[in-house]
Amino acid sequence: LDFLNLYHTETGRPGLRQRQAEAYRGHLTLSTDELTFGARVAWRNSTRCVGRLPWQTLRVNDLRHVTDHDGVFAHLLAHLRGALNGGRILPTMSVFGPGVRIHNDQLIRYAGYRQPDGSVLGDPQNADLTDHLRHLGWAGGPGTRFDVLPLAIEAGGQVRLFDLPADAAHEVRITHPTCPAVGELGLRWHALPVISNLTLEVAGESFHAAPFNGWYLQTEIAARNLSDEGRYDQLPAVAAALGLDTTSRRSLWVDRALLELNVAVLHSFDQAGVRIADHHAVTRQFRHFEALEARAGRPVQGRWSWLVPPMAPATTPLWDRQYDDREVRPNFTTQLPAWRAARPGVCPFHP
Amino acid sequence: LDFLNLYHTETGRPGLRQRQAEAYRGHLTLSTDELTFGARVAWRNSTRCVGRLPWQTLRVNDLRHVTDHDGVFAHLLAHLRGALNGGRILPTMSVFGPGVRIHNDQLIRYAGYRQPDGSVLGDPQNADLTDHLRHLGWAGGPGTRFDVLPLAIEAGGQVRLFDLPADAAHEVRITHPTCPAVGELGLRWHALPVISNLTLEVAGESFHAAPFNGWYLQTEIAARNLSDEGRYDQLPAVAAALGLDTTSRRSLWVDRALLELNVAVLHSFDQAGVRIADHHAVTRQFRHFEALEARAGRPVQGRWSWLVPPMAPATTPLWDRQYDDREVRPNFTTQLPAWRAARPGVCPFHP
Ligand code: HEM
Ligand code: HEM
Incomplete structure (x- = not known):
């Protein structure tokens, strides 16, 4: 209900009373326009994101009707190609239907292969994910430091693996x-x-498969x-x-x-x-975002420790500032990795 | 009383009961040993200080009997020379008696001269202090970007200015x-x-003139x-x-x-x-400090945003850590600048 209020107030669209009445009667399905607005505001509210200035440009693919493995995979490939856009990257989100989950934390991730000596070949951060994919039946890649991992797509309670074609992982x-x-x-x-392990929370609904880039x-x-x-x-x-x-x-x-x-x-x-931001420009843009939000009469929440860059931070205009780190909705929330949630009876934090 | 407990527990010195009884009767004057311990623990508890590893080496000059301008100035010169120690700097604190205050925020500060065009020659951060010293009668220095400011020493309700000789401001x-x-x-x-505008708080007493370096x-x-x-x-x-x-x-x-x-x-x-720390070594030493404190059974408080260095912070071992930022006593507290406190009837924050 708060969300409907926000949507109608900010967009100026009519019909708030009618939607509220529908919500009271208990059957509220978000329209594509409402979902798109909600996803954009979720970005705008992301306290850890310094790149929020273009939040209104987020493209949202409303795929809530897609709930099968092959459909999800096909749309993920379309997402990867469309968002890359020949290098002129377009911020994009694809929202899938109930029962869908992507086990990978990002669509493109490099394998981290545990070696007998305890070291990791590739990206150590992805060693658990790599183990998990092996358990699910992945045969492993060529064994370089930069092997792109397959996607583990869960739908209808079943998990299937899909290899990413080289052109999808530019x-x-x-x-x-x-x-x-x-x-x-x-x-x-x-x-x-392309972050694929955050849940999009809009108007009391949780979209567990809503990868965005x-x-x-x-x-x-x-x-x-x-x-x-x-x-x-x-x-x-x-x-x-x-x-x-x-x-x-x-x-x-x-x-x-x-x-x-x-x-x-x-x-x-x-x-x-290929478009990429630098820490000087993006922090200046963030200040601009703050100014625009102030003009719109909206407070900006932020997590200072995430917003300041890990390089020459005191030369950026965020160093001397303070931010309120409250989380407001719509927003993104974290998920338990699938390989933790998947072991009933085992404490996910002390397995 | 908490402090007496801490002192006797940590140092293992006998006589706690007797000191407690004295405190109950209302006349507790800290011994030099207690004051020294309190100053060291105040350093240990400084949440914004990344240099706390050698907290036990702090030398404390007990000058609580010194309350006159000339005495204070002479001891400040001795502090500057003794602490410099030919470049092998010794962490040192001088604790002066009641009614003494140093208006400068550090003993050595460069003038910031406001120019007609609104710019500042020298250190802009010290422009207010420079104005204040001019009001107090300072004629101004040679006019370089690095003019060392005189000291404004307050004692018995009166303020006097003292020039620092060149060898004291190495x-x-x-x-x-x-x-x-x-x-x-x-x-x-x-x-x-040499920070000179923080109040040392030990055992319920406040020492307003306790410069330390x-x-x-x-x-x-x-x-x-x-x-x-x-x-x-x-x-x-x-x-x-x-x-x-x-x-x-x-x-x-x-x-x-x-x-x-x-x-x-x-x-x-x-x-x-001249001894100087680098951000790689000092952050490693801070981790060592944490380990020693853990071994001693004491929690460490810290302010992450002050502890991480403003250069390549993610390459230091503090970046991934989290700290509890509670302030515990003994500690240092901030003072209102003398030029703000000195104008009765004027709001110090909106003069
Ligand atoms: C358009 C270019 C963008 C830039 C330059 C950017 C920049 C960043 C950066 C630097 C971080 C911190 C990452 C880290 O330290 O791990 C971050 C985090 C985040 N961003 Fe953005 N971002 C962009 C787009 C987006 C979009 C489109 C969304 C959502 C629709 C978004 C939502 C988030 C969220 C939720 C986080 C926190 C992620 C986490 O907790 O791991 N960002 N962003
Ligand atoms: C021995 C070498 C020392 C090093 C390398 C060191 C390092 C630092 C650094 C880098 C800061 C942050 C300064 C800033 O960003 O403005 C700091 C703050 C601080 N340090 Fe240390 N420190 C040392 C000695 C001491 C001593 C002897 C004391 C007290 C007895 C002390 C108490 C403090 C306090 C209270 C602050 C906060 C100051 C403020 O709020 O402006 N430090 N220290």
Whole structure:
């Protein structure tokens, strides 16, 4: 009911009274227009998202009638291709029907293969997901550091695996504008971040399969995914490629390798014609978003620790600000990974 | 009483019952040993301080009997010289008697002279303090960007100004290990950060004049004081000295200038033999502090947003952690600036 109010007030559409009456009688199915509005406001309310300025441009595919594996997969492929849009990425969400869930946390993820010595080949963050897919019957990929994982789509209580064709998982090879040795590290990353493990909450309804994408912010790839010690841990390799002396961190070699990797990721995406944000522009845009919201008379919620970038944060206009971190609806909520929820009788947090 | 308990429990000294009885009878004057312990624990409890590992090494000058201007000034000079210790800085606190206050927020501060065009020559953060000192009769300094301000010492209700001799305000000229043009910018910073506007709260007593110092963390100077747009705003100048193209921030010239300025500050302090921490070492030491505190059975409070450094924060071991930001006593509390408190009838926040 709050949502109907919001929808009619903000959009100026007539018919609030009638919809309210329907809701009171207990049968409210959101219209496509209402769902689209709800998804956009969920983005606008995402406290951890610094990229909210274009929230009104979100395209929403209303696929609530799609509830079978093949249908879901076909629409996910269409989502990936349509959202990539030849590099001029379009923020997009696909909302599937009841009983559908995607076990992968993002549609495009690299395998993390546990090795006998305890290390992980690929992305360590995805080791649990990789294990899970193996349990579900995945034979494994070619065994590189960047094997794209298959999708585990759940529908009607059954899970099936689907391989992503190469063109659906578009990737960018990472090269450096002036240091070829960085390019020779063989690093790459996929163009599209499509989050598929958050539940969209609108008007009291929960959509568990509502994958959405924006474009990347370069720090996500360069300052976290490729550089975290618990992820690809590539700063030592980048430093070696740059010929840095890594005897002591006090030389700031870590900071220098980090800078050059960020330069490389921006350069590579730009060269490949794939849209990507940088932390200076996106934080300025966020301030603009705040100004627009203030003008519209709406408070902005935010989580400071997520909004400030992991690189030179004090040079961005968010460092000195404070944010109210309350979560308001419509919004996104987290799901328990399928491989945790799937073991009844076992505590999901201490398995 | 809580404090006496803490003191006797942690130090293992006998006599708790007797001190408690004295406290009940209403006349408790802290012993020098108790005051020293209280000051150390106040440091240990400082949620915003990432440099807490050596909290037990704090030297405390018990000067509660000193309440006159000349005495305070003489002891402040002794503090500055003793704490500098030829560059091997010793964390030190001087606790003065009732009625003493130091109007400067740090003992060593650079003037910020308001110019007719609205800009500030020097450190803009100190423009209000500079105005205040002019009101108190200061004639002004030579007019450089780095004029050390006189001290405004309040005692017995009267304020007097004292010039700091050059050797008390030891400074380091900033040069870059490989780029001489950075050195030619004429940047410098003082060796000692001596915070003089926090009240030490121990056992229900408030010590308003208890200046203390540690050594600097290089990001404080290089990533904030010299680079913030509202401070010395030197990143454009550093970029020019490095010959960077500053047309677009997307080239990450800001990040590169920031890196080189941090390299320069560490290099300059190291060359000058003045102790300074770097953000990689100090965050590791903080983790060690946490481990030691855990072993001692004590919880650690912290403010994440203050503990993470403003440079490459995600490469430090604090990024992924969460801290409880409760303030526990003994601790430090903030004071209203003297130039705000000094105008009765005027709201200090909307003068
Ligand atoms: C258009 C470009 C976009 C940019 C540059 C952007 C940027 C970001 C960044 C940098 C994060 C933090 C990621 C992390 O640290 O793990 C984030 C998180 C988030 N964003 Fe955005 N975003 C964009 C689009 C979107 C869209 C289209 C939505 C939803 C419709 C969205 C909703 C969220 C949510 C819910 C989170 C939190 C994710 C989590 O908890 O893991 N964002 N965004
Ligand atoms: C020994 C070397 C020390 C280092 C490297 C260090 C480091 C730091 C840093 C980086 C900050 C944040 C400053 C800012 O962002 O403005 C800070 C704040 C603070 N430190 Fe330390 N510190 C040291 C010694 C001390 C000592 C000796 C004390 C007290 C006895 C202390 C108490 C505090 C307090 C109270 C704050 C908060 C100041 C404020 O609110 O402005 N620190 N410290």
